[in-house]
Amino acid sequence: MAANVKYTEDSIKSLDWREHIRLRPGMYIGKLGDGSAQDDGIYVLVKEVIDNSIDEHMMGYGRTIDIKISEHRVEIRDYGRGIPLGKVIDCVSKINTGGKYDSGAFQKSVGLNGVGTKAVNALSEYFKVQSYRDGETKVAEFEKGILLEDRKVERTSERNGTKVVFSPDSGVFKNYHFIPEYLENQIWNYAFLNSGLTINFNGTKYFSQNGLLDLLDRKVDEDSRRYPIIHLKGNDIEIAITHSNQYGEEYYSFVNGQYTTQGGTHLAAFREAIVKTVREFFKKDYDASDIRQSVVASIAVRVQEPVFESQTKTKLGSQSVGPDGPTLRTFVNDFLKNELDNYLHKHPDTANALLKRILQSERERKEISGIKKLANERAKKANLHNKKLRDCRVHYDDNKARDEDKDQTMLFITEGDSASGSITKSRDVQTQAVFSLRGKPLNCFGMTKKVVYENEEFNLLQHALNIEDGIEGLRYRKIVIATDADVDGMHIRLLIMTYFLQFFPDLVKNGHLYILDTPLFRVRNKKETIYCYTDEERQRAIHNLGKSAEITRFKGLGEISPEEFGKFIGDDIKLEPIILNKETKIADLLNFYMGKNTPDRQNFIIDNLKIEKDIVFDDPAKKVVEEEETEVA
């Protein structure tokens, strides 16, 4: 039935650039998010500005970039040529304005649309650009894209270059915060892809002499490398490879300096080419999965006018390296066939170590093949009516679904009937699924992959996620551990993390694992309700709402009513990502927390022991309502 709305001249609107960006920010910078995911929009804002400084560097101007990022403010200063003073305002506030359209030098850049800084400007509550050129400088300041101040050109003694300062609009990026580890990763990637460039980030120098070799050096600790990192460089292609002791495959792929978190045609070509080259080198048809098991590799290519599968540019779709160039598949394959083959001939120790790793993977695969077959049959049967899984409608690996919906998909892993009941009732069935565990999962520390098949819950979980043979087919963007905030809940959380870190580290490293933060207290009076995640927040809330406030302590997820729970997994969801930083070695980490009891761990526990005090209230007459929410059976 047609809606009864008149279609007249008044219905036709033209938006100016600023309005359009603010109306459809996702089109320009991807996910809005609060900064808890590596690809959230606030990091894209940072990237858009740094990319321009990098472009100057690549053209041969400026060897240093200074970056300062605090909670809500970003400052980026480069020492390039500086935007021509008369065009400073246009460059940041007039759509499709830029100096890169007909320059051959930028052919292999990620975007030449002349939108980057305009998007940042329109989506910032404060934006300032300053250009320095030959003793003169020009400043312009904006608020949400509206020019506040257009200052006259002045004399300066500062070096040539451009400075951009901005604060993301907190009305667009709700509750955002920059996560330092994400910024560090992002900035390291710039350093790795631009050897010779120095980035000063919040007082620390980021510099890489050896590109992708340094990247792998940062990602895999030395003791677990099976052979020294192989580093191969060619025209418009660079590759670094090693094998480790961990399960799964781990890749870092780049196109024209852009980190393609979801891979794409270049990565697919690499995975195929490494198998082919290795088989030819050893003259034996090893199983592809045995060759790739435990590989950690990075590939960076430059292609002309890259095509991406999603607008966030995280997955390459280009079939060829340029309009007249070979296909990416041929390009990558030819390169590896020559260079890797050559390298292995010259380094027999590496070749031997590689062979050993492949044979070990083959052996391990064969050892579990019997149980695997049985377990898969069981899982298939169970999946038809998997009692543990309450699935959602959209999936992350569904090519037909909208990007926004796919990005929203998440699987909550919960324990116990009441918690999973609460989540199941209040979730968004479109994108949120629930997997419920019965009791504590097994501590799988130190076990082999066999246990993932033998243990029914582990097996059903890997099938629910569809990660048995790698994470390409992962069915949810986020895997969210949702356990009670008590000692048992923490223990379960550690046990689930151990499962992922031990058997699916690539999933963790790719930023898919999260913890759900739920409030510990509710403080309310007749007019207002405040949810508190910490004791400090509780005290502040009591202060604000006055003496008559009612205070409820949520002991477990199951005690929060579905109506209330809806908020905590909906608009107000708080997710804490599990991030592995440079210093974390998975093996050491698991050994310390999950391995045999050691004096070290005992001391750690004693040092960190906190005795939970009974909550003391200023007013003894105030009542605490505990476990009041019992609507969910």
Ligand SMILES: Nc1ncnc2c1ncn2[C@@H]1O[C@H](COP(=O)(O)OP(=O)(O)OP(=O)(O)O)[C@@H](O)[C@H]1O
């Ligand atoms: N740091 C800088 N140094 C020199 N010129 C710059 C700098 N930042 C921006 N510019 C100029 O401003 C123009 C507009 O930048 P903007 O980021 O909006 O678009 P773009 O880089 O051309 O394309 P894209 O949409 O891919 O980002 C650039 O083309 C360049 O001429």
